Amino acid sequence: MTAVARFDGGWTPQLDQAYRDVLGAVRDGSLGQDVTHDELALSGRFGLDPVVLHAVLERLSDVGIAVLDDHAAVRFRSLSPAAWVDNGWLLVGLVEGVMRSAVPVLTAADLVEQGRVAEALRRSAHLRTPELDQAFWASITFWIDRTPNVSLGRLAARAVERARFGVTPTIPFRSTEVDTWAAAAEQAVRYPGVRSAERAAHVLARLWGEHVDAAVAAFGGASDDASSASSASASASTAPSAPSAPADSPSWAVWTPDDLWWDLLAMVRDGTLERDRTYRASAIAARLRQSVRRLVPMVRRLELLGLVETRPDDPEGIRITRPDLQHWTDSLQLASTLVEACARWSVPTLDDAGRAELHGVIDRLRRQGRIRDYGYTMSVVELSRLLADHTPNPWLAGSLRFALSRLAFVFDEVPPFRRWDIEDVLTQLEDAIDRGDPDRAADAAHALNVHYDAHIVDVVARLSGTES
Numbered sequence: 215m216t217a218v219a220r221f222d223g224g225w226t227p228q229l230d231q232a233y234r235d236v237l238g239a240v241r242d243g244s245l246g247q248d249v250t251h252d253e254l255a256l257s258g259r260f261g262l263d264p265v266v267l268h269a270v271l272e273r274l275s276d277v278g279i280a281v282l283d284d285h286a287a288v289r290f291r292s293l294s295p296a297a298w299v300d301n302g303w304l305l306v307g308l309v310e311g312v313m314r315s316a317v318p319v320l321t322a323a324d325l326v327e328q329g330r331v332a333e334a335l336r337r338s339a340h341l342r343t344p345e346l347d348q349a350f351w352a353s354i355t356f357w358i359d360r361t362p363n364v365s366l367g368r369l370a371a372r373a374v375e376r377a378r379f380g381v382t383p384t385i386p387f388r389s390t391e392v393d394t395w396a397a398a399a400e401q402a403v404r405y406p407g408v409r410s411a412e413r414a415a416h417v418l419a420r421l422w423g424e425h426v427d428a429a430v431a432a433f434g435g436a437s438d439d440a441s442s443a444s445s446a447s448a449s450a451s452t453a454p455s456a457p458s459a460p461a462d463s464p465s466w467a468v469w470t471p472d473d474l475w476w477d478l479l480a481m482v483r484d485g486t487l488e489r490d491r492t493y494r495a496s497a498i499a500a501r502l503r504q505s506v507r508r509l510v511p512m513v514r515r516l517e518l519l520g521l522v523e524t525r526p527d528d529p530e531g532i533r534i535t536r537p538d539l540q541h542w543t544d545s546l547q548l549a550s551t552l553v554e555a556c557a558r559w560s561v562p563t564l565d566d567a568g569r570a571e572l573h574g575v576i577d578r579l580r581r582q583g584r585i586r587d588y589g590y591t592m593s594v595v596e597l598s599r600l601l602a603d604h605t606p607n608p609w610l611a612g613s614l615r616f617a618l619s620r621l622a623f624v625f626d627e628v629p630p631f632r633r634w635d636i637e638d639v640l641t642q643l644e645d646a647i648d649r650g651d652p653d654r655a656a657d658a659a660h661a662l663n664v665h666y667d668a669h670i671v672d673v674v675a676r677l678s679g680t681e682s
Contacts, residue, residue, distance in 0.1 A: 229266060229269055229270065229526055229527075232260065232262050232266050232267065232269075232270050233270045233273060233274075235260055236260060236267070236270050236271075236274065237274065237379060239260075240274070240279060240280075240290045241379065241382055241384075245290055246290070247289075247290045247291050247292065248289060248290075248291060249289065249290075250287045250288075250289055251287060251288050251289070251290070252286065252287055253267060253268060253271070253286045253287060253288060254286065256288070265526075265527065265528075265529060266526070266527070268529060269526035269527075269529065271288050272514070272526075274290075276372050277372060277375045277376050277379065277380060278291075278293050278297070278301070278376055278380055278462070279291055279292060279293070279379065279380060284505075284507045284508060285507075286507070292380065292381050292382050293376060293380035293381050293462060294458055294459070294462050295381070295429075295433040296458040296459075296462065297380070297458035297459075297462035297463070297609075298376070298377070298380055298381050298385070298429070299426060299429070299458070300458045300462075300463075300607045300608065300609040300610070301373055301376045301377060301380065301609050302373075302377050302422060302425075302426060303422075303555070303559075303607055303609070303610065304369075304373050304555070304607070304609040304610050304613060305354075305370065305373035305374060305376075305377055305422075306415070306418060306419045306422050306555075307551060307552060307554065307555030307558075307610060308366060308369055308370040308373060308551060308552075308555075308613075309354060309357060309358075309370060309415055309418060310411070310412060310415035310416075310551060310554065310555075311363070311366050311547060311548065311550070311551025311552075312357045312358055312361045312363070312366050312367065312370050313357050313361075313402060313411035313412075313414060313415050314408050314411045314412065314547070314551070314663070315361045315362060315363040315366060315547055316357055316360045316361045316362070316411075317402060317403075317406035317407060317408065317410070317411045318406065319360065319362055320360065320403055320406050324360060324403060325403050325404060327356065328356060328399065328400055328403040329400065331349075331352050331353050331356050331399075332353065332396040332397070332399060332400050333396075334349045334352065335349040335350060335352070335353050335392050335395075335396050336392065336393060336396050337349075339389075339390040339391075339392045339393075340390070342390065346386075346387060346388060346390070347386040347387045347388070350387040350392065351374065351378065351387070353395070353396065353399060354374060354418075355371075355374065356399075357399075358370045358371055358374070363543075363544045363547050363548065364544055365520075365544040365545060365547075365548040365617070365620065366544065366547060366548050366551065369548070369613065385425075385428075385429045387425055388425075388428060389421060389424045389425050389428065391421065391424065392421065394417050394420075394421070395414075395417050395418055395421045398410075398413065398414035398417040398418075399414050399418075401414065402414040408663070408667075412660060416656075458607075458608060458609070459608075462608075463608045463609055463612055468608065468612055469511075469515065474502065474504060474508070474509075474512065475512050475515070477502060478498070478502065478509070478512050478513075478516070479516070479521075479623070481498075481501070481502075482516065482521050482522065482534060483623065483626075487534045488534060489534045489535065489536045490533070490534065490535075490536055491533070491534055492531050492532065492533040492534075493531075493532050493533075493534070494530055494531065494532070495509060495510070495513065495529075495530040495531075495532055496530065498513075498532065506530070510529075513532055518616070518620075519616075519619060519620050519623055520535060520537050520541050520545070520620060520624070521534070521535060521537065521623060522534055522535060523535050537624045537625070539673070539674055539677055539678065541620075541624055542621070542624045542625065542629070542673070543670050543674070545617060545620035545621045545624060546621060546666060546669070546670060547666075547670075548617040548620070549598065549614065549617035549618055549620075549621055550659070550662065550663050550666045552602075552610060552613050552614035552617055553598050553601060553614065553659055553662065554655075554656055554659030554660070554663070555610050555614075556598075556601040556602050556604075556605040556610050556611060556614050557601050557643070557646070557652075557655035557656065557658065557659050558652040558655055558656055558659075559605045559606060559607050559610060559652070560601050560604040560605045560606075560655075561646050561647055561650055561651065561652055561654075561655045562650045562651075562652055563604065563606055564604055564647060564650065568604050569647050569648070571600060572597070572600055572601075572604075572643075572647050573644065573647065575593060575596055575597050575600060576597070576640050576643065576644055578593050579593050579594065579597065579636070579640060580637070580640060583634045583635060583636065584634075586634060588630075590630075590631060590634070591628060591630045591631040594631050595618060595621075598614060598618060599614075599615070599618065601614070602614040602615050602618075629669075629673040629676070629677070631669055632669070632672060633665040633668060633669055636661075636662065636665050638661045639658050639661045639662045639665065640658075642654055642655075642657050642658035642661060643655065643658035646658055
């Protein structure tokens with residue numbers, strides 16, 4: 215089963231073919247960029263049902279190469295070089311979480327398949343064949359296809375599509391120094407464990423830095439965006455000198471809520487829209503006295519949060535979901551993955567005020583943990599939000615804020631974080647902040663992941679009635 219089929223509910227072979235046709239036309243220039251195209255006319259051009267075309271355009275909007283407006287029109291574009299770089303580091307960060315979540319469910323058949331994937335990567339690199347690019351991406355999608363975490367898988371799959379198709383012409387992967395990554399990925403399957411997954415992902419980050427270096431030449435090497443790419447390639451923790459603009463980021467990462475959003479969210483949360491029931495978009499829009507077009511982006515955000523479901527073949531049918539423990543677990547794993555990435559990016563760039571702000575939250579966590587303060591859980595969340603706020607990569611920062619929103623609205627009451635003694639995390643994070651050390655920050659995040667894993671076990675036991 216492909217990542218698309220697993221992470222995009224209702225995505226049929228017809229939609230897959232339509233997606234390839236439209237993407238191909240965007241990339242070969244048949245569909246002009248920065249030109250307004252009417253959706254109905256476009257559906258006729260491709261011989262598609264307008265509903266099918268809109269589903270395709272929604273996915274291209276997720277990728278970042280289509281911009282939809284409120285008047286049934288669309289513009290196509292390419293990512294800026296800086297946005298391509300920022301998305302690439304988002305992908306690298308997500309892959310670590312993907313690998314951590316995948317290793318517990320790997321099978322003997324996966325070990326055989328990983329051997330085949332690694333051998334194809336080595337062979338194409340050693341022979342310098344054109345298949346190197348495809349073999350490299352196959353080594354990434356191997357893990358995405360196997361993660362049980364739908365949230366991580368979907369965001370990672372989209373990040374791959376941006377990296378491969380977000381700029382024209384494509385920046386092919388040409389680094390031939392792939393042996394270490396191939397070997398590390400094989401070992402992570404042969405000896406599946408969280409630590410091996412983390413170490414393999416860090417190997418990938420170093421390899422990706424080489425790929426970004428090569429991209430500088432492809433981008434021209436003279437623009438600010440190219441220098442941004444160059445500075446970012448030093449390590450996964452180094453922020454570009456000129457990060458991508460908010461306009462280049464996905465809408466869900468930079469979106470600002472308004473009164474209509476809060477009204478719609480309240481209808482879902484307070485039971486006005488009943489769970490497990492399907493409503494027509496027109497009926498919800500009528501209640502809010504808004505147009506369906508005005509409502510669509512917000513329904514899309516609710517869907518990303520896991521609070522509603524829609525199907526590509528029936529976009530106006532909105533089912534109010536009942537998020538469960540798996541949804542909460544997926545959201546926490548996504549958030550913890552992005553906390554590490556943001557910690558890596560933020561600590562080298564902190565000013566005195568930023569360091570003082572983070573130290574203040576750390577001191578509060580120590581105090582609240584000792585006295586079992588009810589505000590402890592919110593302080594843990596605030597620490598994550600601050601790391602996002604100080605992260606210069608808007609793709610990473612926005613993704614972490616999005617993940618925290620998923621956690622906030624899964625249940626009527628947020629499960630309290632009862633890991634009262636996290637001194638191992640706080641000591642390492644303090645050291646990282648004072649030294650501006652991204653690797654030390656990653657160590658702190660790894661230690662925090664251990665506590666989060668125990669938190670998941672604790673919450674599942676409490677809410678499933680199996681706590682002893």
